[in-house]
Amino acid sequence: xxxxxxxxxxxxxxxxxxxxxxxxxxxxxxxxxxxxxxxxxxxxxxxxxxxxxxxxxxxxxxxxxxxxxxxxxxxxxxxxxxxxxxxxxxxxxxxxxxxxxxxxxxxxxxxxxxxxxxxxxxxxxxxxxxxxxxxxxxxxxxxxxxxxxxxxxxxxxxxxxxxxxxxxxxxxxxxxxxxxxxxxxxxxxxxxxxxxxxxxxxxxxxxxxxxxxxxxxxxxxxxxxxxxxxxxxxxxxxxxxxxxxxxxxxxxxxxxxxxxxxxxxxxxxxxxxxxx
Numbered sequence: 227x228x229x230x231x232x233x234x235x236x237x238x239x240x241x242x243x244x245x246x247x248x249x250x251x252x253x254x255x256x257x258x259x260x261x262x263x264x265x266x267x268x269x270x271x272x273x274x275x276x277x278x279x280x281x282x283x284x285x286x287x288x289x290x291x292x293x294x295x296x297x298x299x300x301x302x303x304x305x306x307x308x309x310x311x312x313x314x315x316x317x318x319x320x321x322x323x324x325x326x327x328x329x330x331x332x333x334x335x336x337x338x339x340x341x342x343x344x345x346x347x348x349x350x351x352x353x354x355x356x357x358x359x360x361x362x363x364x365x366x367x368x369x370x371x372x373x374x375x376x377x378x379x380x381x382x383x384x385x386x387x388x389x390x391x392x393x394x395x396x397x398x399x400x401x402x403x404x405x406x407x408x409x410x411x412x413x414x415x416x417x418x419x420x421x422x423x424x425x426x427x428x429x430x431x432x433x434x435x436x437x438x439x440x441x442x443x444x445x446x447x448x449x450x451x452x453x454x455x456x457x458x459x460x461x462x463x464x465x466x467x468x469x470x471x472x473x474x475x476x477x478x479x480x481x482x483x484x485x486x487x488x489x490x491x492x493x494x495x496x497x498x499x500x501x502x
Contacts, residue, residue, distance in 0.1 A: 229326035229388060230257040230306030231318075234296040238314035239268040241274065241425045241434060242283035248317040249281050258283050261300045269314075294400040294408045310388045311409075313432045316343075316494025317354045317405040318385075322359035323389040323428040328366045329453060337393040337421025338413070339369070342428035350434050362428060372425045373417055376410075377469055380453070382423065385431045391429070393421055412459035452476060 232248055249258055252467050260283060262270050270287070277283050286299055308326040322341065329339045334458055335376075344352045348419045372381040397415045400408045417423060456468065461467040 228306045229253075229310055229323060230259065230301075230304035231312060232259050232297065232304060233278040233312050233314055234261045234263055234294075234300055235265060235269050235273075235314040236290070237265050237267045237269060237273055237474065238261040238385050239265070241315040242269055244351075245312060245314050246276050246280070246283070248319070248358075249312055250283075250377055251358070252318045252320045252322055253361050255282055257302045257304060257306060259286065259300045260279065260284070261286045261296040263288050263292070263296040263386060266485035269275060277401075286310065287497050294402040294404055296444075297408065298399045301391070301399065304391075307391050309324060309391055309394060311384055312431065313385050313433075316347075316385045317350065317432040317434065319354070319357055319430050319432065321363075321428060324366045324388075324428070325386075325426060325430060328426070329388055331388065331484045332424075334390075335422050336418075336424055337419070338382075338387055338389040338422050338427060339417045340382045340388070341386040341426045341428045341432045343386040345435055346432045347435045352430060354432055357429060357432070366426050367428055369424050369426045373423045374419060376414055376457070377466055378473060380410050380413070381425060382409070383412050383431070384432065385433060389416070393419070399456065403450075404456070406448075407456045410443050410453055411456045411460065414456065418460060418462060447478075448483065454478070 231253070232250075240325055244262070246258070249256065257389070258280070260273055262273055262285065273285050274344070277285050284303060286303060288296060288299065293297070309327060310322065317335050325339050329336065332339075344353065344357075360421065375381040393416055397419050399412075400414075404411055407495070413423060457470045458467055461470050
């Protein structure tokens, strides 16, 4: 089993070093290809320093080709049979490699596997230290098929995925015409190519939520509209297209609710489910 890791960054200096350290702490000596996509902050200086520290880190610089093109440059520069992504503000946990090991032993009809990603904010480092030192051992645990769940939602966290390289080659990688939801589009094309997508019930990465992200802070409604368009474009038949539109109306309605109220409702639902 040979898994390579990819990371793209543009002006991500605030969390970049901790992210890369978490990859090599989880997987010492692993191949990590990083594409700096035209950063104007200290990202490149950080990467130059880390390249000397971690000999298996490969750095590619671009003048700014965009997220999808940068991801394609990254995975095509790897040597592994399996590809895993990490975003520059997130943290990888030990045990992530078990996803690739499981996929290596699975039927080739399974094109990709994902684990769970836990959302963290101001407590990111404390949660990371706690989960890192209590990393699970042994078998991966329950694995469920989520291939058909994409009609309702995106059940896959990009930072918690491992994809077969052969599958990426077959579907052509990320769509470079898209500016957002590039991961959702890829998962749908993998599904439409006839591959199964599965998910393991194990936290393998931490998704950091912070004020510099555009998803919640500045472009939430635009992001939701983009995801609906992607789902509609990749719908397999008229029935699925109709369902995507119906669900999309509900999602847009929810997206128009003020962010603080949405977070309040989500927090209340999480507390209620935790008390059951």
